[in-house]
Amino acid sequence: MINYKTIMKEAGLKFTRPRSLVLTALQKANEPLSIKEIYKRVPNRIDLASIYRTIHCFLELGIVREVPLGEGYQRYELVGEGKHYHYVLCVECGKLEDIDICLLEQVEKMTNYKILSHSMEFQGICHRCTG
Amino acid sequence: MINYKTIMKEAGLKFTRPRSLVLTALQKANEPLSIKEIYKRVPNRIDLASIYRTIHCFLELGIVREVPLGEGYQRYELVGEGKHYHYVLCVECGKLEDIDICLLEQVEKMTNYKILSHSMEFQGICHRCTG
DNA sequence: TCATAAATGCAAATGATTTGCAATTGTGGT
DNA sequence: ACCACAATTGCAAATCATTTGCATTTATGA
Missing domain, CATH: 1.10.10.10 (Winged helix-like DNA-binding domain superfamily/Winged helix DNA-binding domain)
Structure with a gap:
């Protein structure tokens, strides 16, 4: 806690x-x-x-x-x-789901930056709305 | 072209x-x-x-x-x-660099969404500014 | 060249976020 | 528990990004 x-x-x-x-x-x-x-x-x-x-x-x-x-x-x-999350938002129905991936460490190594914050969010159409 | x-x-x-x-x-x-x-x-x-x-x-x-x-x-x-890019922004000096990774396909498979757009940007401190 | 729908410029509206300031409220010391 | 004081709040007004209504202008295809 x-x-x-x-x-x-x-x-x-x-x-x-x-x-x-x-x-x-x-x-x-x-x-x-x-x-x-x-x-x-x-x-x-x-x-x-x-x-x-x-x-x-x-x-x-x-x-x-x-x-x-x-x-x-x-x-x-x-x-x-x-642990933290990233999200996929369905632009049709507004549903928001989280995805369990994160590239933080990979990017720190690639860029040689000290990463303080990042965003990685996706917009699309969910399975149900695609029909 | x-x-x-x-x-x-x-x-x-x-x-x-x-x-x-x-x-x-x-x-x-x-x-x-x-x-x-x-x-x-x-x-x-x-x-x-x-x-x-x-x-x-x-x-x-x-x-x-x-x-x-x-x-x-x-x-x-x-x-x-x-091809498209994602970026790392240095919050100290404002430098913007691009990173060559993208998770689009991986996320489409994981979520079963049709991904229309996404963002994946990082903020941090670049090597030079870290000292 | 002409007709016409699409697009522009301008000004005013909207929505998110920020700021100045007087009044209020935690916090640490008594 | 009480006081003093700086930190924080609420309120109203300001700011900044973005959107919109409308009369005028401009590509486009006949």
């Missing part, structure tokens, strides 16, 4: 109510959430600006990663311990 | 001056361009809205692909014949 409060304390940041609520929303979700979706899932209507600020803070801490699905906005998900 | 004029004609679209100029800008570029960069590189100041519309048209025709680098806007590049 990751102790987010400790992570934030060590970074000299406060563990505030809005931050806690955003974490909970992300933990409960079973897919990456947009800012608006987080907004809707958080009780007591936290301000949108605070959610944006919270997410940026989490991105810097490495708690959260960005999932760009080409929808015109970003989605975010908890990084969790080690 | 790809004949863009023919492609467009066959799709029932006009090969207009703005479209031609956007194509030229993309052909001359050695990296994916943002809408603003295209705007700046096109002579005679085509309207921004026309560039957006042109790019959408090219995306539909499959002439152009979207390259999301997490910069807050999109970049676009010509698809060319067959």
